[in-house]
Amino acid sequence: MPHPKNPLPEKGRETVDIAAESFLRQMIEAEHFSGVVMIARNGQVLHRRAYGPVSEHFKNRVAGRFHVASIAKQFTAAAIMQLIETGMVQLDGRINKFLPEPHRSAIWETVSVQHLLSHTSGIPDYAVTRDYYDVVDGWAFGKTIDGMIREAMTLPLNFEPGTQFRYCNLGYTLLGEIIETQTGLRYADYIKQALLDPMGMGHSQIHDERYIPTLDDAIGLRWDDQLGCHVRDDVASLPVTPADGGLVITLDDFARWVTVYKFMEHPKLSTASLERMLAQAAPSDTYRWPERDMRGQGFYGLGLMRSGDLIMHEGSIVGFRSFFLYSRDDDLLIAVFSNNTHNDVFHITSGLFRIYSRSAE
Known part of the structure; x- marks a missing residue:
């Protein structure tokens, strides 16, 4: 309405x-x-x-x-802020605390939720082409997303988190993982229920x-x-x-x-x-x-x-x-x-x- x-x-x-x-x-x-x-x-x-x-x-x-x-990134950000209000997530909390266990990396120990939201994490973005990609019309789901994340988990950070701004789509992919892990809902379902339907x-x-x-x-x-x-x-x-x-x-x-x-x-x-x-x-x-x-x-x-x-x-x-x-x-x-x-x-x-x-x- x-x-x-x-x-x-x-x-x-x-x-x-x-x-x-x-x-x-x-x-x-x-x-x-x-x-x-x-x-x-x-x-x-x-x-x-x-x-x-x-x-x-x-x-x-x-x-x-x-x-x-x-x-769409502002909607993901708004959803994360909702979870922060409920206490399910902390803005300065380390992402390894909120990600599903298979997607936690020792390299990310100092990366916070705010770093992902503000593109200051230092995590390398995903690449255009990789052998594990199954991309149709530019869209990536399931195993392809898992491959993107697992690749990033092994790569050194581009800079110390919080010291630079470098746009990173993968950071928002990880935020989607946090939303699903903490709510038990599919990302699309949570966005619909929490943000779209109320408006x-x-x-x-x-x-x-x-x-x-x-x-x-x-x-x-x-x-x-x-x-x-x-x-x-x-x-x-x-x-x-x-x-x-x-x-x-x-x-x-x-x-x-x-x-x-x-x-x-x-x-x-x-x-x-x-x-x-x-x-x-x-x-x-x-x-x-x-x-x-x-x-x-x-x-x-x-x-x-x-x-x-x-x-x-x-x-x-x-x-x-x-x-x-x-x-x-x-x-x-x-x-x-x-x-x-x-x-x-x-x-x-x-x-x-x-x-x-x-x-x-």
């Missing part, structure tokens, strides 16, 4: 603003943009529209579901081995210059696991989620936990986001990128690119979910931000 303080407009209805439409038409011309975009301020949608194909034969719809990759996000789910695509789900595409059209993406990239990038969501459901940051309220998460997610948790450096200091020096919290009042994150997997930005000062949400891997979603989002931020008025 929408937050009672911030009702959303009718589901599935397109809303067009001339300034956004003009800019996005340029992105279609320049990048063959395909996907959905929402711009909302003060709880009112200014622009919400779908562009390009959902598959080889059908067009995207604003009510369609998109894989948003690492935008009325009934059109969202986690892509795991039980996931079955629906007709509302966009297909991951890329632009083929030689053919002059969008085709299914088949370019190898880092495989994705449910806890580090498995969220499938609609624009409207995501807008519901962002009200959590506006009001600092969630039915099953305290304000203190939300504030902790938004606070700086990693050294400020330019390892991954050197150009994103849009309102002050960028930094990483727990599952979220920050810059001044801005809350952000990006996502990138086979067939999909995503970026969202929420300005707390402007109460401005910009969400760009693309099913064309050739799209520069940060460029698109930041371009729209320049148009709609208060500083642009």
Whole structure:
């Protein structure tokens, strides 16, 4: 259900603003943009529209579901904060205490839960190709995840935990293991029960081995210059696991989620936990986001990128690119979910931000 303080407009209805439409038409011309975009301020949608194909034969719809990759990390972080509130996990607790026994490593003795959440663990990320990988359309489950973790268990840390920021998808895979071990539930089931359902996000789910695509789900595409059209993406990239990038969501459901940051309220998460997610948790450096200091020096919290009042994150997997930005000062949400891997979603989002931020008025 929408937050009672911030009702959303009718589901599935397109809303067009001339300034956004003009800019996005340029992105279609320049990048063959395909996907959905929402711009909302003060709880009112200014622009919400779908562009390009959902598959080889059908067009995207604003009510369609998109894989948003690492935008999912904030949901994993929120789930961990819930477990911290119940006492099942401690933020500064060592991960070996909470992981299943087969996935505990002596090398990780000084790695804490916070280190995983803030990408400061020093644990090496998983590689693109390995003999044990069984990856279909970029997705990794079961024995493949076990292989990823077991490989990392034998590798030296890249740096002393807490001293550097280096993005690590595997850290969030391990957080998913912690959630399952401590709750006795599948990661997807816990996220649904603890985070999605209480917010009325009934059109969202986690892509795991039980996931079955629906007709509302966009297909991951890329632009083929030689053919002059969008085709299914088949370019190898880092495989994705449910806890580090498995969220499938609609624009409207995501807008519901962002009200959590506006009001600092969630039915099953305290304000203190939300504030902790938004606070700086990693050294400020330019390892991954050197150009994103849009309102002050960028930094990483727990599952979220920050810059001044801005809350952000990006996502990138086979067939999909995503970026969202929420300005707390402007109460401005910009969400760009693309099913064309050739799209520069940060460029698109930041371009729209320049148009709609208060500083642009």
